[in-house]
Amino acid sequence: MDKVYKQQAVEEKWYKFWEESGFFKADPDSDKKPYSLLMPPPNLTGELHLGQAMQHAILDAIARFKRMQGFDVLLLPGVDHAGIQFEGTLNKILSKEGLTKGKLGREKWLERAWKYKEEVYQSFHKTWTAFGLSADWSREVFTLEPKVRKAVFEEFKKFWEEELLYKGAYIIQWCPKCGTAIEDLEMEYQERKEKLFFVRYQIKNTNDFIAIATGRPETIYADTGIAVYLNHPKFAKLISKNAINPLNGNELPIFEDKRVDKKFGTGALKITPGHDPLDFEIGKDHHLPTLHAVDKTGRMTELTQDLVGLKIEEARQKSVEKLEQLGAIEKTEDYIHSVPVCERCKTTVEPLISEEWFVKMKPLAEKALKNMDKINFLPKNYKKILSDWLKEIHDWSISRSLWWGHRIPVWYCQKCNPNHLVGKDKDMVISIEQPDKNCQTCGQKHWVQDEQVLDTWFSSGLWPMATLGWSDNTQELKKYYPWDFETSAPEIKFLWIARMIMLGLWFKDEIPFKNMFFHGMLRDLQGRKFSKSLGNGISPYDLVEKWGVDATRMALYGYSIPGRDGRTSRQLMDERCKNFRNFGTKLKNIYRFIIELKPQAIKNKHATAVGNLKNTDDKKIMEELNKTIQSVTKNLEGFKLHLATDALYEFIWHKFADVYIEKSKARRAEAQPILEYVFRISLELLHPFMPFITEELWQKLPHKGKSIMLTKWPRA
RNA sequence: GGAGUUGUAGCUCAGCUGGCUAGAGCGUCUCAUUUACACUGAGAAGGUCACAGGUUCGAGUCCUGUCAACUCCACCA
Numbered sequence: 001m002d003k004v005y006k007q008q009a010v011e012e013k014w015y016k017f018w019e020e021s022g023f024f025k026a027d028p029d030s031d032k033k034p035y036s037l038l039m040p041p042p043n044l045t046g047e048l049h050l051g052q053a054m055q056h057a058i059l060d061a062i063a064r065f066k067r068m069q070g071f072d073v074l075l076l077p078g079v080d081h082a083g084i085q086f087e088g089t090l091n092k093i094l095s096k097e098g099l100t101k102g103k104l105g106r107e108k109w110l111e112r113a114w115k116y117k118e119e120v121y122q123s124f125h126k127t128w129t130a131f132g133l134s135a136d137w138s139r140e141v142f143t144l145e146p147k148v149r150k151a152v153f154e155e156f157k158k159f160w161e162e163e164l165l166y167k168g169a170y171i172i173q174w175c176p177k178c179g180t181a182i183e184d185l186e187m188e189y190q191e192r193k194e195k196l197f198f199v200r201y202q203i204k205n206t207n208d209f210i211a212i213a214t215g216r217p218e219t220i221y222a223d224t225g226i227a228v229y230l231n232h233p234k235f236a237k238l239i240s241k242n243a244i245n246p247l248n249g250n251e252l253p254i255f256e257d258k259r260v261d262k263k264f265g266t267g268a269l270k271i272t273p274g275h276d277p278l279d280f281e282i283g284k285d286h287h288l289p290t291l292h293a294v295d296k297t298g299r300m301t302e303l304t305q306d307l308v309g310l311k312i313e314e315a316r317q318k319s320v321e322k323l324e325q326l327g328a329i330e331k332t333e334d335y336i337h338s339v340p341v342c343e344r345c346k347t348t349v350e351p352l353i354s355e356e357w358f359v360k361m362k363p364l365a366e367k368a369l370k371n372m373d374k375i376n377f378l379p380k381n382y383k384k385i386l387s388d389w390l391k392e393i394h395d396w397s398i399s400r401s402l403w404w405g406h407r408i409p410v411w412y413c414q415k416c417n418p419n420h421l422v423g424k425d426k427d428m429v430i431s432i433e434q435p436d437k438n439c440q441t442c443g444q445k446h447w448v449q450d451e452q453v454l455d456t457w458f459s460s461g462l463w464p465m466a467t468l469g470w471s472d473n474t475q476e477l478k479k480y481y482p483w484d485f486e487t488s489a490p491e492i493k494f495l496w497i498a499r500m501i502m503l504g505l506w507f508k509d510e511i512p513f514k515n516m517f518f519h520g521m522l523r524d525l526q527g528r529k530f531s532k533s534l535g536n537g538i539s540p541y542d543l544v545e546k547w548g549v550d551a552t553r554m555a556l557y558g559y560s561i562p563g564r565d566g567r568t569s570r571q572l573m574d575e576r577c578k579n580f581r582n583f584g585t586k587l588k589n590i591y592r593f594i595i596e597l598k599p600q601a602i603k604n605k606h607a608t609a610v611g612n613l614k615n616t617d618d619k620k621i622m623e624e625l626n627k628t629i630q631s632v633t634k635n636l637e638g639f640k641l642h643l644a645t646d647a648l649y650e651f652i653w654h655k656f657a658d659v660y661i662e663k664s665k666a667r668r669a670e671a672q673p674i675l676e677y678v679f680r681i682s683l684e685l686l687h688p689f690m691p692f693i694t695e696e697l698w699q700k701l702p703h704k705g706k707s708i709m710l711t712k713w714p715r716a
Numbered sequence: 717g718g719a720g721u722u723g724u725a726g727c728u729c730a731g732c733u734g735g736c737u738a739g740a741g742c743g744u745c746u747c748a749u750u751u752a753c754a755c756u757g758a759g760a761a762g763g764u765c766a767c768a769g770g771u772u773c774g775a776g777u778c779c780u781g782u783c784a785a786c787u788c789c790a791c792c793a
Binding site: 184189196212213214215216260261264265266268269270271272276278279335336337338339379381384385388389392490493494521525527558559561563564565566567568569571572575576578579581582583584585586588589590591592593594596597634635638640642643646649650657658661662665 | 718719720721722727728729730731732740741742743752753755756757758785786787788789790791792793
């Protein structure tokens with residue numbers, strides 16, 4: 001982040017010229033037809049990665065193309081506050097200063113957070129304007145700014161009024177390191193070889209035993225029952241008897257349940273509702289109590305007697321030792337299973353019971369499903385992928401135990417509702433600010449706000465609307481919604497894209513975007529994702545510094561095929577960039593030949609008119625040019641940027657330069673008008689992809705108008 | 717367990733609704749030697765388009781199956 005990006009002088013000059021001339025600005029008052037592109041807001045964390053650089057290159061090419069076609073283009077930029085990620089980074093910095101959230105307190109911590117946000121934002125911002133992005137910076141949005149805050153409040157309030165919100169103690173996935181609940185979608189799995197312990201539980205008042213297999217003996221303290229497979233002859237005589245918990249002597253009822261897999265372990269399952277989602281379900285149906293052996297910091301609770309305060313790993317070992325001493329371990333097996341870990345910090349996720357907020361998603365998903373046909377997905381099969389997920393939707397856990405984010409806009413009367421319960425008859429108020437009114441019960445004002453914040457995606461899901469000023473019915477919303485074009489990495493198709501579709505349809509009764517372009521993932525040569533921990537990332541800034549913006553953009557268009565992952569390496573990127581840097585040099589040399597080395601005889605003759613063509617070379621190159629115009633236009637309309645750039649490269653270099661220009665040397669004066677014309681049109685076609693060099697050269701050619709950005713898109 | 721994607725030159729990949737001797741960039745080899753451009757030009761070598769069937773006048777492209785690689789979702793006591 002402290003790296004200063006060195007933009008080349010030419011790029012800086014033109015970018016400044018465009019921006020200061022207001023060419024990037026959308027104009028809601030204009031009569032032109034709108035074309036709107038929504039930039040996925042990058043996370044507030046340092047630099048952009050190569051994939052985002054590609055996104056920006058894609059968005060910008062289409063924006064520039066549509067502008068030249070005469071649309072009123074809105075390319076709207078923004079930044080996401082990235083709740084968990086940003087908070088984690090800041091806490092790491094604070095811990096180096098010996099500070100913690102606890103020591104600072106919420107208010108001081110937030111002060112620090114906003115200060116840090118500004119620092120990151122400033123340096124970050126410099127780097128991401130670097131790609132030549134023709135975004136309307138005057139409309140830039142940050143997901144925690146007041147406009148979004150208001151929209152998020154509306155969203156929350158409407159959900160509440162529609163009775164789609166609920167709060168309660170449920171089993172959720174908890175990351176002990178991040179200190180918050182996370183969603184299934186925010187977890188990943190690591191395959192590990194662990195031990196499976198076969199533990200014997202004595203049947204009360206007998207010398208019989210029932211054996212169960214468990215990978216987590218430390219949670220035996222929180223067992224509240226034992227379930228066996230339905231109609232299992234082996235266990236028939238044990239049903240309705242009680243087993244004795246070997247670690248604390250508690251009595252555990254034995255019962256049947258069809259959800260127990262008869263093939264796994266012994267066919268009997270210890271039920272620990274506090275620490276396993278399946279057990280939670282089974283426990284609920286059989287009215288078992290819920291106990292906790294592990295707390296939210298990942299340490300053992302008082303329930304575990306002398307193990308209290310130990311970390312899970314240690315406690316597991318100690319529990320096994322104890323069980324061995326008691327002769328309760330029948331055998332031990334190795335087994336390989338996938339352990340869920342937090343996507344961000346790779347800490348093992350603990351299923352825990354916690355008070356969280358949820359949104360009932362079924363009605364939203366159903367509405368979305370009915371409207372999926374209205375969105376043009378690229379590639380097409382994403383419609384099915386998203387639809388399949390929507391059909392299996394489960395409720396959205398939206399609360400996070402963090403401080404960085406939109407604080408839940410709910411206030412409880414501390415006196416009358418100390419447990420912060422939720423419901424129509426409870427002493428609580430939905431409000432963005434501290435309520436002014438009195439509590440209905442006590443007639444006083446003891447309002448305290450809910451401690452938690454909303455999931456980052458709760459605000460990002462509203463991005464297409466919040467950025468245009470929803471819930472007010474703004475002129476922008478009327479003109480630019482639904483968005484014409486949105487792009488995203490496939491990674492966040494459920495977290496983000498599916499949410500935008502559902503929320504857009506729910507609140508605005510319209511799809512959020514007409515064209516949804518999923519680009520592929522850039523991977524290393526072994527097919528692995530780029531990541532900090534692997535150290536295999538490629539910095540787009542290094543490429544830009546070495547090869548220039550135009551060349552780097554061109555190299556990236558080669559990877560911009562919908563749904564196709566691309567394998568690459570620093571070396572491969574360098575090769576590709578080098579190739580397009582050479583292409584840029586070729587353009588400069590064409591310019592030099594056509595304009596600087598113009599024969600004396602025609603020095604002062606501007607040849608803009610291309611009359612009747614008699615020469616066969618002239619006819620041929622004009623035909624080829626027309627074909628290229630058609631192909632580039634068609635491919636841009638279809639968002640096939642790789643084909644558009646291919647066609648241009650092939651035409652300019654191998655048809656125009658290698659053939660036509662070579663041949664023209666014999667009849668230079670006569671060919672001059674065609675040379676100038678073909679070159680100028682070529683630059684215009686190339687401008688969406690290589691904005692800087694095309695502007696630089698176009699300005700030096702005989703031309704009309706202030707900028708190549710403002711020219712009319714060539715027609716065949 | 718469910719869904720999806722990929723398999724084309726040494727490498728990274730294009731190839732649209734099936735249509736002439738299958739393409740690009742990089743790499744390799746030969747030639748050109750100061751040309752608008754060596755950040756160049758001309759040319760060459762290199763592919764049974766994973767495999768096996770099928771549809772068709774015609775298949776890299778469509779269908780079925782097999783093998784391989786990958787991704788996503790669910791589950792994992």
